[in-house]
Amino acid sequence: MPVKVKKEEETGLPKLEETAPSSSSAAGAERDAPKDQVSSELDPCGILHGFQLKFPDNCISDNGLTLSFEIRGVHVGVVNALRRAIIAEVPTVMVDTIHIFQNTSDFSDWKINHRVALTPLVIDPDNLEHWYYKNTEPELKVYTEKNGVNFRLHVVGTEDMRKVYSRDLKWAPRTNAERQKWKRDPPRVANPDILLAVLFKGQEIDLHAIATKGKGKMHTKWSPVGTASYQMMPDISFxxxxxxxxxxxxxxxxxxxxxxxxxxxxxxxxxxxxxxxxxxxxxxxxxxxxxxxxxxxxxxxxxxxxxxxxxxxxxxxxxxxxxPYKCTSCKNCxxxxxxxVKLKKVTDRFKFTVESVGSLPVDRIVKDGLRVLWQKNDDVLQDVIGLDKAKYDKTLCHVKKRDED
Structure with a gap:
């Protein structure tokens, strides 16, 4: 069902509202003209004019990690901006610092660090602060229950070969405040079956890891998605x-x-x-x-x-x-x-696909991406409105002239 995106006056976040479905043909025949979804006061430049989301009945995959939906009524640049916001701007919580106390396995320390740091964690980022809000220098990091979550991994090899999985990385609260904070939803790994190392008899791995809040633009490990892509709708006609x-x-x-x-x-x-x-x-x-x-x-x-x-x-x-979205433009037909048979592209309709790594629900990733996109739009508008009136009017005239051309 198509969804309108509007802005809440109090929170400044996108609000999804159900609307009546619009008629459209698979071959891209006559489509309903996009309606004004965003008021001119909130978006005077018309960047998000006609923005619509349509979620089909089976939009989420069986494993709950993949979401596919349709975006209508906007320029391809806006869709790409949403993709980049989802990849690089949506915060998650991942292991950032690791202290290895013992490692007698065949795996080097840096390889253990790399595998542990890339293990997705199920932790609500809204419950944590960014450590760099108060400490801008890496060497001045101070971790507390407000900006960090502690994990411990301690495995000793037995007579048989012992495989170390991500399930062995367990939450280890150090203070009562941290224990009470995460009592309802304890931090855990998203996938318990990720292989981290292999131990033989007498070998041991003992480490302490601290997970912090971050974004994909800081490091790829903080990106909440494996893939985020879009496809322009093919227009196949006879x-x-x-x-x-x-x-x-x-x-x-x-x-x-x-x-x-x-x-x-x-x-x-x-x-x-x-x-x-x-x-x-x-x-x-x-x-x-x-x-x-x-x-x-x-x-x-x-x-x-x-x-x-x-x-x-x-x-x-x-x-x-x-x-039509199955078409790969191979042009055999x-x-x-x-x-x-004629093949063209509908330039204002896209199939958007998001695949979560498991750290956040896939629907929340899309909502947070829309929130980031909306905030960036507001920041640009504030910069424009902050100019003097002559420059502001000149900017609007330039935008209107561009639209007319």
Whole structure:
């Protein structure tokens, strides 16, 4: 269902509101004009004009880590800005400092540090402060229960080979204040089955790790997603009609390696049941199709329904676009049938896909990304409004002129 993005006056954060679904065709035919989703006072430059989100029923994957939705009514630059905000600006909590007390394994210290630091942790970043708010120099780091979470990993090898997994990295509160703070939702690893090291008899790993709040622009380990990508919607159309001779329709469906097309069922225009060997369509559609695919003549201009087999002896099948976003622009269909299939791009509709590493719920990642995008938009507007009135009016005139061009 499409979702409007508006701004709350008190918090300044995006607010999602349900709206009535807008009609659209898979082939990108006539689409509803985007409505004003953001007031001109909040967005005088029109950067977020018409911004819409549409979440299908099965938008979240079975494992809960992947979210796919559609963005409508904005320029590709805004969509890319959201992607960059999700990757680099959404805060998470990851291991930042490691003290190794004992390591007699075959793995070097730096390799152990690297694997532990890249292990995703399930910790709410809103409950922590950034350590650099008070200490700007790395050597002046002071960790407390307000800006750090303590973990401990201590494993000793037995007679059999002992594999060290991420589940062995356990939360180890040092103070009662830290224990009470995380009592309801204890910090833990997102995936307990990540292999960290292998120990043999007599080998030992003993380390203390401190997790802190950070962002992906500081280090990739703080990025909450594995991938965040978008795809511009393909516009697949049939300029000479969607009905093809049966053999040609089957070949068109088979030539697409990703399964974009599918054959339409034979049906009656009056809504009756399936009719073996025959398909009834409106005469105007039949005229458009048969004039292209055969040399049959004498087509009537009547809008009454007629049997296709009675006109030129053709058996036609309808070709439908199953999912335009499956199209990879390989152009097999346009090369095989250049006069019957056209491929373009809808420049204001995108499929956005986010894959979480498990540290944050995927829906929260999108909301936090929208919050960051909105805040950046506000910062730009504040800078513009802070200019004198002459420069401000000149900026608006430049934007309006650019839109007119």
């Amino acid at each position: 300029p000479r009609g969607s009905f093809f001779p049966e053999k040609m329709a089957e070949d068109l469906v088979k030539c697409c390696p990703t399964g974009v097309f599918e054959l339409g069922e034979e049906h009656s225009a009056e809504g009756g049941g399936r009719k073996k060997g025959k398909t009834k369509v409106k005469a105007e559609e039949r005229q458009k199709t048969t004039a292209t695919h055969s040399a049959a003549a004498g087509a009537t201009e009547s809008a009454e329904e007629e049997d296709i087999e009675d006109f030129g002896g053709l058996r036609l099948r309808e070709v439908k676009v199953r999912d 346009t090369e095989e049938y250049p006069n019957h």
